Amino acid sequence: MAAGTPLLELEGVSKAFGPVQALDRVDFAVSAGEVIGLVGDNGAGKSTMVKTIAGIHSADKGTIRFEGQEVSISKPQDATDLGIATVYQDLALCDNLDVVANLFLGREEVSPGIGTASRQLDEARMEHETGELLSNLAVTIPSLRSEVGTLSGGQRQQVAVARSLLGEPRVVLLDEPTAALGVAQTAQVLNLIRRLRERELGVVVISHNLVDVFEVADRIFVLRLGRPAGDFSAEATTEEHVVSAITGVGAEGEKRNGREDEKSANEDGEERR
């Protein structure tokens, strides 16, 4: 948990879709070297918040500050330029391309030459850089030249996260990085998130899985019906507290509600695919 100015700060951010108030005066901050778990029930505004930061929606009201400077994020490119990278749930990888090609997709390295159209891809350099990046992150992929479609879900997720790091971002937003992964693969992805923290990045993880959130997050930020409903230190709180903040129900009903929440979380995941 780093001290000083937060990397990214939201103050009084609101966003409405017609009559629905998806975000209502949300204050939020993430610092370098900090992992924040963003949790909440379906429709609590988690995705809207991430999309607002990523520039897919623009906020109706409120200010966003990046490294203390007020910024306006109205399109995805704005967020990318600031150093905010987003890894979406549906991965956005090309299954027919290999790991190197996916990592560098849209920003291929080319050898010097005449004309932009005829310049040769610098495969050797891209593969070298891919190898370095993945080994720094301790991501093990059988071969950098294997098609992404042949990889396991965990490996694909790790490739997607690694790819977001190529732009040298300061803040990484992860949307449900462990959804639909097995136990071992989830552990790999959580390890990768810890390594992002070691690299002094600010990390925001949306997850429905409180076990995973407690495993990796420093702070847990709860949204409920578009309003901030709690900001817990992961070490100092318990699952019960977080669940009651998510559901808005007092201590008596918390166990049962917690289970219901996980069930609806799975449904949500399927729906989006």
Next chain:
Amino acid sequence: MSDVAASTADSTEGAIRPKETIRRLVQGDLASLRVLIGLALIWAIFQFENDRFLSAQNLTNLMLQIAATGLISIGVVYVLLLGEIDLSVGAVSGLAAAVMAVLNVKHGWNPYLAIAAAVAVGLAIGLLQGFLFSRFGVPSFVVTLAGLLAWQGALLQVLGSTGSINLNDPKITGLTSTFYSDAVGWVMAFAVIGAYGAVLLLGHRRRVAAGLDSESIGRLGFRFGAVAVVTIAAVLVFNSYEGVPLAVLILLAFVVGMEYVVKRTSFGRHVFAVGGNAEAARRAGIRVNRIRVAVFGIAGTMAAIGGIMAASRLLAVNQNSGGNELLLLAIAGPVIAGTSLFGGRGSVWTALTGALVIGSISNGMDLLALSSAVKFMVTGGVLLLAVLVDAVARQQRQGSGRV
């Protein structure tokens, strides 16, 4: 850290063994090997039935027959890589040839200018169709089907009342009737072999310099040897008839050039990306629609070039130019040779190998004096077989978790 990199390197080289090779053969990764085996089989059968099939004269003839289809197929490969289809390439090739013929014969244009105008017509048509498809989201199937009809109409219009124009300009007819002397053929053969060796060696050196694993010297040597043997054999065959034909050089130059573009440039990489997952490509900042328009432009251009070659060989342009089964053969070729109809998988070489397979079947059946009825049915069967193999390969990939 470097340990991890090293272990990645090891598994690349070490792990691919017989079982893996069979799996890749079935799943279509080694489609090129599959088609070469098929071609060898076809040649063996026809040679057995008629020993003139593998004569120098017939092989030269075969290459001249496939030049036009092969060139059109190059553009089709690009469209297939996007996961789209272009049904207008046949009609566009006819129209472009007609434009060239009218300008050259009726208006007395310089042959090179007439050819350039024809290519420009193909490019413009392709860009227009690509624009309609990408801008308005009309399925490419429909846009190009409309094109197929419209450009056929335009062909009749351009040809006018005569309905047929004979070509006699030596520059144009020479495209398919020029043969090089033995000596020139050998010089070109060794230039090709030398260039290929240099490319292999430079690539190997760069990978080693970057600290990456590279193919073993043995495998590089094998690839070099294979190309050298094929090149020398081809020149031997051509030289024992009339020499290396210019048309074959044109076809090869386009295949190599367009393969370079699709495999070695970022444009080509983006074509594969759009064909594999257009949404992912869009999120990676690739201007998907621009790629689509460019690819249809390439298809139109290659169709025009193929049409010019076909006209040059026929020595005429008539109302049938670009018609008949040309369109289907141009699309069937790459698919038979392993370019997927579902997008994102394939290579420009399949334009050549596919045209060779189809051309060999057609040429062989002509030698055996089989009727058109049989020819059509056999060619249809081969196409169906190839598409089935493609679909099965796709199912296999999905079965093993690959899409």
